[in-house]
Amino acid sequence: MSLLEAQAVSKAxxxxxxxxxxxxxxxxxxxxxxxxxxGSGKTTLFNxxxxxxxxxxxxxxxxxxxxxxLGPDKVFSMGIGRTFQLTxxxxxxxxxxxMHVAAQRQSLRGILGRWSSSQEQKHALELLDFVGxxxxxxxxxxxxxxxxxxxxxxxxxxxAEPEVILLDEPAGGIxxxxxxxxxxxxxxxxxxxxxxxxxxxxxxFVMGLCDTVTVLHRGAKIxxxxxxxxxxxxxxxxxxLGD
Amino acid sequence: MKKAKALGxxxxxxxxxAFPLLFSNPAITTIAVFTLLFAAAGTGWNIxxxxxxxxxxxxxxxxGLGAYALALLCQDEHIPGGYIPFLxxxxxxxxxxxxxxxxxxxxxxxxxxxxxxxxxxxxxIFQLMAYNLRAITNGSAGMxxxxxxxxxxxxxxxxxxxxxxxxxxxLALTLSWWVRNSKYGLGLLxxxxxxxxxxxxxxxxxxxKLVAFVISAFFVGMAGAIYAYFxxxxxxPFAFDALFDVAVALMAFLxxxxxxxxxxxxxxxxxxxxxxxxxxxxxxxxxxxxYGLLFLMVILFLPEGIxxxxxxxxxxxKAARSTAPSREPPPDDTTTSSQKAAxxxxxxxx
Numbered sequence: 303m304s305l306l307e308a309q310a311v312s313k314a315x316x317x318x319x320x321x322x323x324x325x326x327x328x329x330x331x332x333x334x335x336x337x338x339x340x341g342s343g344k345t346t347l348f349n350x351x352x353x354x355x356x357x358x359x360x361x362x363x364x365x366x367x368x369x370x371x372l373g374p375d376k377v378f379s380m381g382i383g384r385t386f387q388l389t390x391x392x393x394x395x396x397x398x399x400x401m402h403v404a405a406q407r408q409s410l411r412g413i414l415g416r417w418s419s420s421q422e423q424k425h426a427l428e429l430l431d432f433v434g435x436x437x438x439x440x441x442x443x444x445x446x447x448x449x450x451x452x453x454x455x456x457x458x459x460x461x462a463e464p465e466v467i468l469l470d471e472p473a474g475g476i477x478x479x480x481x482x483x484x485x486x487x488x489x490x491x492x493x494x495x496x497x498x499x500x501x502x503x504x505x506x507f508v509m510g511l512c513d514t515v516t517v518l519h520r521g522a523k524i525x526x527x528x529x530x531x532x533x534x535x536x537x538x539x540x541x542x543l544g545d
Numbered sequence: 546m547k548k549a550k551a552l553g554x555x556x557x558x559x560x561x562x563a564f565p566l567l568f569s570n571p572a573i574t575t576i577a578v579f580t581l582l583f584a585a586a587g588t589g590w591n592i593x594x595x596x597x598x599x600x601x602x603x604x605x606x607x608x609g610l611g612a613y614a615l616a617l618l619c620q621d622e623h624i625p626g627g628y629i630p631f632l633x634x635x636x637x638x639x640x641x642x643x644x645x646x647x648x649x650x651x652x653x654x655x656x657x658x659x660x661x662x663x664x665x666x667x668x669x670i671f672q673l674m675a676y677n678l679r680a681i682t683n684g685s686a687g688m689x690x691x692x693x694x695x696x697x698x699x700x701x702x703x704x705x706x707x708x709x710x711x712x713x714x715x716l717a718l719t720l721s722w723w724v725r726n727s728k729y730g731l732g733l734l735x736x737x738x739x740x741x742x743x744x745x746x747x748x749x750x751x752x753x754k755l756v757a758f759v760i761s762a763f764f765v766g767m768a769g770a771i772y773a774y775f776x777x778x779x780x781x782p783f784a785f786d787a788l789f790d791v792a793v794a795l796m797a798f799l800x801x802x803x804x805x806x807x808x809x810x811x812x813x814x815x816x817x818x819x820x821x822x823x824x825x826x827x828x829x830x831x832x833x834x835x836y837g838l839l840f841l842m843v844i845l846f847l848p849e850g851i852x853x854x855x856x857x858x859x860x861x862x863k864a865a866r867s868t869a870p871s872r873e874p875p876p877d878d879t880t881t882s883s884q885k886a887a888x889x890x891x892x893x894x895x
Contacts, residue, residue: 352745353745354741354745373744374741374744374745375744375745375746375747375748375749375750377745378745378746378747379747384745386742390739390741390742391739391742392734392735392738392739392742392743393738394734394737394738395731395734395735395738399731399734402728402731403731403732403735403743403746403748404746404747405728406747407728412728413727413728413729413732414727414728414729415727415728416726416727416728417726417727417728417730417731458746459746462746462747
């Protein structure tokens with residue numbers, strides 16, 4: 303049983319089939335890549351897994367349990383975190399407040415209590431340290447650079463300790479130094495047991511980091527395997543270069 | 546710094562407690578009662594609209610509901626004038642809050658401009674009902690509240706209402722402060738910035754918004770009930786007054802939307818100004834023009850509201866004054882790895 307499975311998932315917007323009986327499996331403890339030309343359905347698949355969109359047909363399972371009709375809040379609290387293609391943070395909250403939004407508290411007492419407990423504070427600082435933006439902790443998030451916002455978004459989903467993290471273009475629009483930093487952080491977390499599913503256009507990044515790569519084209523899976531195997535697959539070249 | 550703040554707050558509290566003793570003129574205390582009513586209603590409104598960013602322009606519906614609820618309760622229970630009707634003010638607030646549950650659930654299915662329009666529509670439905678459900682509301686003939694005891698002269702009467710509205714304001718302020726500092730309040734602020742993102746981080750946005758909506762209706766409803774009792778009688782256009790919606794929103798915008806003290810500050814400035822201008826220039830409508838000019842000036846010079854603008858100025862003044870800049874440490878003396886990493890992250894600008 304894979305940790306995260308999408309089985310024959312279909313989704314259409316009007317007449318456009320964004321996903322067409324698409325299946326992918328993410329094994330526990332791996333870093334899985336998801337690539338494909340623009341409009342091939344990668345982000346739609348992310349939206350469906352994380353509860354932002356409903357499936358038309360097919361099944362999504364996390365640890366064997368179907369999750370396709372749960373809301374985004376439920377999916378997140380089950381242990382699936384995600385980042386967005388264009389980073390989505392809370393611009394008017396400080397970096398530290400941003401870190402606390404995702405800290406999970408289940409009891410009513412917890413929700414009515416102060417926004418930051420000393421334990422959460424400590425955890426948040428550790429994570430800010432981990433991504434290297436501790437000194438910005440009291441800055442409104444709107445004042446961060448794009449790269450720093452990406453690091454913040456990455457850090458604040460970690461506070462809920464998700465088992466799987468879905469990253470939508472983590473290397474998009476930032477310079478090579480930060481890309482290197484992010485790569486290193488992903489590897490560290492992966493060694494600690496966190497599973498990743500990554501959508502990315504930067505091939506160097508994907509090929510260097512991922513254990514397996516799945517290629518989508520027009521909403522369907524056209525190839526799957528190790529980075530080397532996928533790179534050599536003529537269907538993949540066709541999809542990227544053809545028509 | 547903290548000590549100075551606490552002392553300042555204590556002084557403010559002492560001043561507001563002593564106010565009717567210092568200014569006993571009923572004309573002044575009447576304005577003070579209206580100001581505090583708006584301060585309480587605005588603080589309640591701000592718990593929802595300020596923190597979540599959903600601008601509700603139909604809370605006059607709950608103001609009117611509170612007013613009519615108190616009038617009807619007193620009529621049905623044959624409650625005599627005096628202190629007892631005040632005990633029913635929270636009941637009137639609860640009735641307004643209970644009506645806000647289904648109405649909020651409907652309105653909160655929408656966002657932004659649509660939400661604003663839906664709240665206005667709900668308000669007009671209630672105003673129409675107040676005119677037309679004559680068996681309950683007595684239509685445009687209005688309703689009377691219990692007569693105040695004859696031994697309450699205008700000085701004493703105003704003092705009673707002053708302290709009751711002061712308590713209501715302090716209650717609203719305490720709750721607003723607590724919400725602002727709670728995990729729940731952080732969720733509301735996250736909703737204001739990016740609702741879908743907040744949902745995806747486990748914030749139960751639907752119930753968070755609805756609870757804030759109901760809390761705000763509770764305070765606005767209580768303010769409406771006290772207002773009705775203060776005036777002695779109510780009519781549909783005064784209980785369900787579209788100008789109330791505009792006033793509450795303007796006060797919060799002027800003081801600072803989503804700040805703790807913003808609505809209070811806005812009420813303290815606008816309500817006395819409006820009352821004074823209406824008194825001085827009321828007969829020819831000049832006061833409305835002056836009122837509008839004042840508002841234009843605020844929008845031009847303090848678009849974010851007074852509290853955020855001043856606190857920004859204060860922060861930059863402090864930053865300029867301190868010799869060691871706290872925001873940007875000099876790049877040469879970064880020794881720890883985390884600081885190095887931060888600098889590297891800084892290079893990701895662009």
